[in-house]
Amino acid sequence: MLALGLLVLVLAVPPWPGAVAVLVIAWTAALAGARVTWRDWLRLVAAPLGFALTGAFALAIEIGPDGLALARDGGAAAAAVVIRAAAALSCLLLLAVTTPAPDLVRGARRLGLSPEIAEMALLIWRFLFMLLESATAIRHAQDARLGWHGFRRSIRSLGLLVALLLPRALDRAQRLECGLAARGFDGSLPMLSPRQPVSLRFIAATLGLQAAVLGVSLWWS
């Protein structure tokens, strides 16, 4: 909720000071509110920034009559994009660390997402963890037999891994079908959704905070 609202704000307001304010709020909420450790949080944030920097590099240069040159605005546009992306990313991660994806899917279902899609999403969610576990185990087994030393062997190992995983994924589906048949599976997957307690105070505080960010950014510009 907080994270989604902030995410919309990031795109709507100019990077300075709106995005910076959001950046600060998201980091505070994650590190203090959700008690994510610094180490985990920085690791999460670091990975996607590679894309931001490569992309920003493209913005910072310019193809002029004499070939490549630094952009005329000296990279200001690039910097703005990076700040905005970093803020948006922080919101996304805040959402990811505080709200399990199935809760989001269930929320979307209450908002009118078709049950077939919601169900498919939840099933994929279940499968992806089972398959991730298998993939990790296969990878470890290959590692133990020196399968990932050198580029050619790595390519070969990865290919073998994928080739082993695909039949296993389909096999898993078949066995799950068998297991669910025993519980009356007839094609549909009815289940009781857990009810989410909604805190009015939390919503009010969230809206207030977001209004403040919006106000400050508008006033500043």
Place this chain on the structure above:
Amino acid sequence: MHIMEGFLPATHAVAWSCAAVPFVAAGAWKLKKIVTERPEARLQLAAAGGFAFVLSALKLPSVTGSCSHPTGTGLGAVLFGPSVMALLGSIVLLFQALLLAHGGLTTLGANIISMAVVGPWVAYGLWRASSALGLPAAVGIALAAILGDLATYIVTSAQLALAFPDPASGFMGAFAKFAGIFALTQVPLAIAEGLVTVVVMNALVGRGFFKAEGVKA
């Protein structure tokens, strides 16, 4: 290749999301149809979705932080048809954003277009074309996977160029810039992915997978 969270300006994010809606809706419609006809396909489709996700979480050798997503959607497109993949791909992209911070929510629409729509359609088209030409299944799928990957990368570059046109040379200049810079990371990736796909296909054929399962196109 995913466009990260927050990289696109608001108007573009909204526009791409709108553009993605009909494809996802068509995928949902197709899904309903498949599931009504063959209820058990539901679990297979979910397994394919999970598989596509796991592929994206695997790191290709020597290029860290990159992903081999199109192999999954390419194979999926061949197995289940590209229109369903638009939906499955969207779900997978959503989970990637949430679990791996690959891509993002505001850029979901743009990523769906490049990875869950264009990639699978290109892969599917090549697969059909190669089977029409009588090429072996392994060659067809390898081609489908590699070119599906490249198509995704070209679309992504175009999306970025539209969002950030070069002040001097406009869209084309910006496209050249993005395509050029991402070529450094994406071309080796596509080649590595092609090689991996060949190993995958050989191994699958070796395991009797294609005979046993029978690829339904």
Place this chain on the structure above:
Amino acid sequence: MVELSLEARGLVYSWTGGGRALDGLDLVVRRGRRLAVLGPNGAGKSTLLLHLNGTLRPEAGEVLVDGVVLGHGRAALAGWRRRVGLVMQDPDDQLFAATVAEDVSFGPLNLGLSEAEAATRVDEALAALGIADLAERATHQLSFGQKKRVAIAGAVAMRPEVLLLDEPLAGLDHRGGVLLQGVLGALAAAGTTLVLTTHDVDLAYAFADEVALFSNGRTLRQGPAAEVLADRVAMAQAGLETPLLLELGVRDRAEALARFGRR
């Protein structure tokens, strides 16, 4: 006389690759008993269970529930599975939902129960398995033993008359095994007929009233646990060893130690 609850007559089933999984198998399950289907790996135990709840269809032979041959039509199967529950060996083959309570509610809702009734069944089943505290947990974060109990809860929530369990203790450690045996004992005491497959002779001896010894797709011998397990010829034929406690002439560990003067 004890009522027959399930009966298999002359079941024949072949693998897709050829080779007989079941080769004229007979089995009787008496109401309210605990039956262990004991045999080596690959003897066809899991295949048998899939026949007993109608998932697989035999090439020859038939399965009777309460003396009635059940067909494999949609309606017949639904009634069958309402009465005969199955828990597979790998809990990952049976858990599909994101959280525990959601997953356990699947069976009851398939029975056509209302949401409120299903919720009651879920609570009841989780309590019976001693995992009420796991209700809101994410399925993929459970330990193996927890998953196993959730899978059993999923079957128990349908209140079956007969519960089939494929290798229920496989992969569990001592503590997990003791815990699960306690749960199964309570289910049996509450009136559920239990059929479990195992290759563990000690488990069969400790847990079952009756043992069906199984080899190459056939029942070699079925009868009271102590009798069948003491039949050296039949046991050797199935490639199994007589349980040590049985050979020592006692039923439990404490008795063995007391008798032989230790502890």
Place this chain on the structure above:
Amino acid sequence: MVELSLEARGLVYSWTGGGRALDGLDLVVRRGRRLAVLGPNGAGKSTLLLHLNGTLRPEAGEVLVDGVVLGHGRAALAGWRRRVGLVMQDPDDQLFAATVAEDVSFGPLNLGLSEAEAATRVDEALAALGIADLAERATHQLSFGQKKRVAIAGAVAMRPEVLLLDEPLAGLDHRGGVLLQGVLGALAAAGTTLVLTTHDVDLAYAFADEVALFSNGRTLRQGPAAEVLADRVAMAQAGLETPLLLELGVRDRAEALARFGRR
């Protein structure tokens, strides 16, 4: 004095979700011995093995091979894994190739051996495991017990000094277990140091020279098998039961029966 082959000092490792898998773990593996790492499920046994061959990197602590701390650089790891082989629990996770011979050749070829040398290694490993006749078979058509032995052959073909085995007997029936214990005995006799994890106290008693008792990511006690297994306090702390044969004061079944006058 017996030489140390592997040593773990103060290993610490956390799950991604938080929670300690290893919490200051110490372990010594003596050359040529058979060590059983015994503990309940979830105690961190598999995680430990992944540290002992360098797959996982501890947050604190270190692993020594022949007294030298090995790093996690590419070259160091290659040397490490050449000497310390690992067989994981589920054979389906480690058979990648289409046929048995092809699969077993994976490791030797990765060592940089020529095709001819690799073929020799494959024959040798298959012979050691007693499965030379399976060489041309398709991996996905094997029985569980066969897969398990192929997986071990895959590690043995690399001629490791130390072989780590995660729950090697899990899922095997009596006959399969006896067969595999024989194979492992032969490997030990040929000079390979064996480390196996298990939650089966009887296996630990029957098989190991030495036992490391494991609970909550730490070694509670390490020492000669009979001593550690007889330590009621430590065993209870790990949630395990003393093996019956040990309590009866004998090492094998035949002896128990003879002593107590049966058979």
